[in-house]
Amino acid sequence: MAEVTLTVNGVRRAVGADPGTPLLWVLRDELGLTGTKYGCGEGYCGSCTVLEEGAPVRSCQVPLAQAAGKRYTTIEGLSNDGSHPAQRAWLEQNVSQCGFCQPGMILEAAALLARRANPTEEEIASALGDHLCRCGSYPRILSAVRLAARRAAAGGRP
Numbered sequence: 001m002a003e004v005t006l007t008v009n010g011v012r013r014a015v016g017a018d019p020g021t022p023l024l025w026v027l028r029d030e031l032g033l034t035g036t037k038y039g040c041g042e043g044y045c046g047s048c049t050v051l052e053e054g055a056p057v058r059s060c061q062v063p064l065a066q067a068a069g070k071r072y073t074t075i076e077g078l079s080n081d082g083s084h085p086a087q088r089a090w091l092e093q094n095v096s097q098c099g100f101c102q103p104g105m106i107l108e109a110a111a112l113l114a115r116r117a118n119p120t121e122e123e124i125a126s127a128l129g130d131h132l133c134r135c136g137s138y139p140r141i142l143s144a145v146r147l148a149a150r151r152a153a154a155g156g157r158p
């Protein structure tokens, strides 16, 4: 058992848990942020993706000890009101089916748009391609990223 301090969605949090506990379970069970989903637990599916210092990481593969002092964003913290361009594009394109994979997909897209306001098709496919969607919503996911990117390129907030 150790106490580790990290910042989640702009709030400093002190967590007492085994240092080897995956960040995924810290977020869900200790902090109540259940938007981050457990899929494979092996680093393959992407459903547990959160942003670490703005970059996507698979939280099932991040031990709590490694998260000490770092800043994380979960789907709950991407915007206060669902107004991030990726979130708006997702709604407008009716992307979600069951929705399970979508928090990780949206955070991955948000990170892509933050570093590349006008990504190429290859960059979009590369960023989102290793996230698994059992519902097969990939065409709508790609459409939503393109829509958010067009808006970002036109001067909107990425």
Ligand code: FES
Pocket (backbone or CB within 6 Å): 037, 038, 039, 040, 041, 042, 043, 044, 045, 046, 047, 048, 049, 058, 059, 060, 061
């Ligand atoms: S649950 Fe983390 S990558 Fe699948």
Ligand code: FES
Pocket (backbone or CB within 6 Å): 096, 097, 098, 099, 100, 101, 102, 132, 133, 134, 135, 136, 137
């Ligand atoms: S929308 Fe169901 S797994 Fe992707």
